[in-house]
Amino acid sequence: MNETQFLQTMSQTLKWDGDEYSDKDKMLSILRYSEIDFERTTSFTRKTYQCHEDIAIRVKIPLLKEAKETLNSFAKLVNYIYRETDEYDLRNVLIRPRPVENQELDIVSHTAEFDQIKEEIIQGIRIAKYSIWVCVAWFTDRDIYNELVQKKKEGVQVRVITTNDKNNMRLKEELIREFNAFFVDGFGAYGNNLVHNKFCIVDFEFVMHGSYNWSYAASYNDETWVTSLDKEFVFKFAEEFKKLYLKYDIEK
Known part of the structure; x- marks a missing residue:
């Protein structure tokens, strides 16, 4: 799936299957204003020709602190959703600022x-x-x-x-x-x-x-x-x- 699909899957999973997340509401609020980046590396896994990739949750800057506080929950959710491929496997889940464009207007x-x-x-x-x-x-x-x-x-x-x-x-x-x-x-x-x-x-x-x-x-x-x-x-x-x-x- 692409970045947009992954973000939508995260949100929908929380809505319908998120009771185990005590910070579910905070996570949904953060995701509403976020983007996803697949940050692919040239670092090989133990599988032949397969590399690591990180998933960065690009968060609106005023929500960065809250997002970092819920990183463990986001990592759990990402690992639940993530699909390993022949080319890539998940390494880390990262919180990063979403670029500001035209002052968000x-x-x-x-x-x-x-x-x-x-x-x-x-x-x-x-x-x-x-x-x-x-x-x-x-x-x-x-x-x-x-x-x-x-x-x-x-x-x-x-x-x-x-x-x-x-x-x-x-x-x-x-x-x-x-x-x-x-x-x-x-x-x-x-x-x-x-x-x-x-x-x-x-x-x-x-x-x-x-x-x-x-x-x-x-x-x-x-x-x-x-x-x-x-x-x-x-x-x-x-x-x-x-x-x-x-x-x-x-x-x-």
């Missing part, structure tokens, strides 16, 4: 999830260090709610906008108490128009968006969920959230 990444969307949302929330802005039509999933409460305890700013509808009563009091959430009434000529958005902005670094509502029912549907690491794209979502937040703050 041109980095764009969009990944789509169609199955384990709830897990993708929870992972995105766990990465947050500063802020989480949520605008979803339905919010009844207590597991996701509990993740937001935990981030609030860590000092992360959490803002929530959702629909004031009978289907959203399950967590209404708790969402208002914990996050001063806005529950928006139906509007328009007959009051049937809704806040029907489904997006979440994390640290102004990436936005998660798609058809998936934060409800238990959504996990049984055919849904889509996209995570976009794209500064311009995130800016547009943040501006829309601010517009909605200010509008409903005035009306509240």
Whole structure:
């Protein structure tokens, strides 16, 4: 497999088979912003015509310290995934800085999830260090709610906008108490128009968006969920959230 496939395999393995890694969440957070290099050598192994190669995890510079602290876990994961070939066998797993290009302004990444969307949302929330802005039509999933409460305890700013509808009563009091959430009434000529958005902005670094509502029912549907690491794209979502937040703050 090539470098991109190897990185994706690492991430997917952690998601679906990573319970034995106590630092799984930290590893996933680091890999989201990393690259893989196969550093091939001319040093022979004990097999004829086979050489050693190192695998370097190229990490975003602010995450280097955390990555080095989890090197043993990364080495275990790499060894689990690695495929020896006739030409090369694994020697070392290394942590190295990822080159900075254009001050990170041109980095764009969009990944789509169609199955384990709830897990993708929870992972995105766990990465947050500063802020989480949520605008979803339905919010009844207590597991996701509990993740937001935990981030609030860590000092992360959490803002929530959702629909004031009978289907959203399950967590209404708790969402208002914990996050001063806005529950928006139906509007328009007959009051049937809704806040029907489904997006979440994390640290102004990436936005998660798609058809998936934060409800238990959504996990049984055919849904889509996209995570976009794209500064311009995130800016547009943040501006829309601010517009909605200010509008409903005035009306509240």
